[in-house]
Amino acid sequence: DGGITQSPKYLFRKEGQNVTLSCEQNLNHDAMYWYRQDPGQGLRLIYYSQIVNDFQKGDIAEGYSVSREKKESFPLTVTSAQKNPTAFYLCASSDRGGGGQPQHFGDGTRLSIL
Amino acid sequence: AQSVAQPEDQVNVAEGNPLTVKCTYSVSGNPYLFWYVQYPNRGLQFLLKYITGDNLVKGSYGFEAEFNKSQTSFHLKKPSALVSDSALYFCAVRVLFFGNEKLTFGTGTRLTIIP
Numbered sequence: 410d411g412g413i414t415q416s417p418k419y420l421f422r423k424e425g426q427n428v429t430l431s432c433e434q435n436l437n438h439d440a441m442y443w444y445r446q447d448p449g450q451g452l453r454l455i456y457y458s459q460i461v462n463d464f465q466k467g468d469i470a471e472g473y474s475v476s477r478e479k480k481e482s483f484p485l486t487v488t489s490a491q492k493n494p495t496a497f498y499l500c501a502s503s504d505r506g507g508g509g510q511p512q513h514f515g516d517g518t519r520l521s522i523l
Numbered sequence: 524a525q526s527v528a529q530p531e532d533q534v535n536v537a538e539g540n541p542l543t544v545k546c547t548y549s550v551s552g553n554p555y556l557f558w559y560v561q562y563p564n565r566g567l568q569f570l571l572k573y574i575t576g577d578n579l580v581k582g583s584y585g586f587e588a589e590f591n592k593s594q595t596s597f598h599l600k601k602p603s604a605l606v607s608d609s610a611l612y613f614c615a616v617r618v619l620f621f622g623n624e625k626l627t628f629g630t631g632t633r634l635t636i637i638p
Contacts, residue, residue, distance in 0.1 A: 413566070442625070449532070451613060451630040452567075459623055467625070499566055505624070509555035509574050509617045512626060514566030 411436045415500050415515035421523045422487065422494060430485045430518045432500035439505045441483035442512065445469060446497040455498075458483055459505060487520065495521050525550045527597075527614045529629035536604045537637050544599040544632045546614030555617035556597045557626065558588055560610045567613060573597060584608070604636045 413434045422428045434441065440459050444452040454467030458477040472491025477483055483502075487494045497519050501512040527548045536542045548554050555574050559567040571582025578590045588599045599612060614629040 440624070449630060452628040454625060457623070457625055465623060501566075509557070509572055509624075511557060511569040511572060512567075513569070516566045517564070519564075
């Protein structure tokens with residue numbers, strides 16, 4: 410079955426540590442996205458990538474970094490500069506080409522501070 | 524700025540009754556609007572979208588949504604609620620940004636169906 414796989418499901422970060430969240434898709438989608446979800450705030454866009462080797466900052470990119478070396482993969486690194494990283498992180502992908510293609514989501518990674 | 528608003532944080536409906544989850548939008552030009560559902564500790568699932576055409580859009584699991592241009596609304600509806608419909612629902616609008624396309628989400632409405 411095609412879909413998006415996020416790992417790990419739960420992740421704990423120590424003070425001053427960088428952690429990387431994995432996102433892999435086998436839907437052959439060009440575009441991929443990272444969102445942060447906090448209670449009562451909906452989803453906020455961190456980074457997105459419309460094509461391999463290219464990505465753009467979203468609304469809350471500070472303290473995060475990404476790479477897009479392969480079409481299937483879009484890992485997110487939460488750096489030590491992100492002072493409030495505790496949240497539910499969701500990865501999504503979609504076709505490009507306009508027309509409002511729906512985004513397909515993974516089942517998320519829940520990040521907590523130790 | 525292009526945005527959507529979900530005015531109700533929580534909606535409670537008795538099982539078997541019709542349900543409505545509200546969404547209003549603020550968009551320049553023609554809006555592309557979406558509804559998603561999220562179950563606990565899961566990602567979002569696409570329900571339906573409006574791009575153009577009929578104002579009544581049918582989607583998954585018996586849900587439909589009515590696009591109303593004069594009221595700038597895109598409310599989600601279902602004629603008869605099931606307990607399994609209890610979840611968090613998000614409205615979203617497509618935003619074009621320097622040729623890139625992204626979604627802006629509302630803050631979500633928690634729907635609880637009471638047996």
